[in-house]
Amino acid sequence: MHNILISGAGPTGLAAGLFLKKRGIDATIIESQAAISPHSKALGVNPRTLTLLQETGVTDALLQKGWKATAANIWKNGKTLVRVDLAKNGTDYPFMLVLPQSETEATIESALNSIGASVKREQVLTEFEVQDNKVIAQVNTDTIHADILLGADGAHSTVRKTLNIDFPGNSYAEPWKLYDLELDIPLEDNEVHILLVPKGFIFLLRIKNNLWRALGNIENLLELLPKGTDVGKIHWQSDFKISHRVAATLQQGPICLAGDAAHLHSPMGARGMNLGIEDAYIFAKLLAAGEIEHYGKLRHAVDQRVVKGISKFTQMPRGRVPWAAAARHALPFIAPIMLPIARKWLMGLDHEV
Template identity: 30%
Template sequence: MLPTSTDVLVVGAGPTGLATALTLARRGVDVTVLDQLDRPPTTSRAAVVHAYTLEVLDRIGAAVPLVAQGVRAPRFTVRDHDRVLMAVPFHRLPTRFPYALLVSQSVTEAVLTEQLSGLGVTVRRPCRLTDLRTTDDGVIARIGDHPLRARFVVGADGMRSMVRQIAGIGFAGQTSAESFVLADVRVHSHLPRDEAALFLARSGPLIWAPLPDGVVRLVAAVPQAATEPGQAYLQALLDERGPVRRPDRLTEVLWASRFRVHHRVADTYRAGPILLAGDAAHVHSPAGGQGMNLGICDAAALGAALADVLAGGPESGLDDYTARQRPMAEDVLRFAAGLTRLATHPPAGRPVRDVLLRLAGAVPPLRRRIALRLSGLAHRSSNGD
């Protein structure tokens, strides 16, 4: 049964909502988490947790169990079929986690849920938010016919956030005309199983990322994705864009989907006692694997700010959250959009692009700068770390 009151109501039990709740619960805050799905999804888009995000998760006790279930990738490569145009090293980064962790989002969610459960917090499912009404001392949320009073509400309910819509917060931006194919497959391949690769082909980019248990995540930009990408369709993408001398051979499709890229940022992350985080606040290209990572960083910052306020601190800390995280989202959006433009460069300019990438990859300071950017560690200073 749902409670009648709580300090913080978190709407959405994806990585952002769960990390927000875990940050609050570790600070002793009474938190309630709702999700409209009756069970966690077993398929998901995000497949990389970067170094800075692991540092953030380590503060709330979730990094070590997550690392134990992922693939550590000490470098990321950009390729043109068999040629490596650039290798981005993570193994020398100034962090306890000098790698990108390749792991399915569903595993990340399971680890966070288990950590929450250990603190006595369970995700209430299926629970659909239908209304929010602000009061002098917080918010009254309506979940079906059930009223729930909260001091604060966190909207971590995704791109189509009901919390954001009810709060009347704008979500400006655009939708890309290009579509993407996403699949988890098993494949016979000679590519390293501890390294993610971005293949830049004439027809468009292909991301190849190894996951645990021999699974490989494929993401490809295409003019118009197939409704149901099957084995023949995905094999054709690998043949067209992947290795040539020793080509990959796809043996099984575990699941596949398609999606379009949206580029949007919420006008504000706060409307009184209502706050946004994760995809409810920002969405962008999957290039660089920044989306879920930024959402988890939102979660840690927001959870800490809310805990401080509930402990008697000034509410201006919540405005500081917006002032810090929204510019970071705009920066990540520009970065991801730039990577997408690089990957989908018109065919006539691709030979020049490839030469420039190889030259850039030969300059150690530039390689390190790119590694810091991809890993999220470049954001340490803006977060006061």
């Protein structure tokens, strides 16, 4: 039986541990942080993720905690340009589940604990080397020997950097703004909303009760909320940069990369966490089947296609390239052709697993 080391217990590392354990494979999961990050981060759990997690029992638990968004609207000047029905997606989950990432992670970790596995917290992978196709890793002051190392250690991945794996792509110049804040807003509160505004967009999604996520690429985001909106307490605020990148390879010898360690993209499309959980599923499935050597090639192709698609899709709401203006103008006319494709992207169903 393999000795598996998973570095990072974000959604990707947690899901990898759980998918492996369900297949009878124990893994050592290490995490540098003492506790799950309290920030809401990824809010959308898509039907692909719900389908993959079904076998673990986590899906049922998530469904009890989140709420179901059944439509997404694109607005301009107070009028709906496009409405995407999220229910017609052909899966058992005719919606996008809305739940803060902190709660999704806590649910996966509790499923892990319930079957006798756990995360070793405050354990930092500092360095490692490969000898005879095996990994010798330094974790705090301990040396850990592993047959396979999964780098699920996020955007600044120690695993990716130690292997000198290139992370090609691009970053937008403008900072994006995020607020989790209390709003009294004249918008349907069980749907997703994207407001197109000059030089950008505002994404609006209710998290729970009157707490909303407002995210966008414009400085004065809160001043451009729909007329009649009352802004209340701000619970979390963050400025961040958007990059679209995929690691040059997702596998080197006995080491694999997954999740943000392997790919980064804009939150438009709600794929980051979901794609990481899908990487984790494929990693566990191939490992259990004795076919882990195929992991890198398989996932690189999928992840690269998804990141390229999201990068293109993001340009329209972002509104900073010349063709974005034309695309916005033509949106009501091209929508009937684009809607089924957009829905598949949003729901994580644009490719087979």
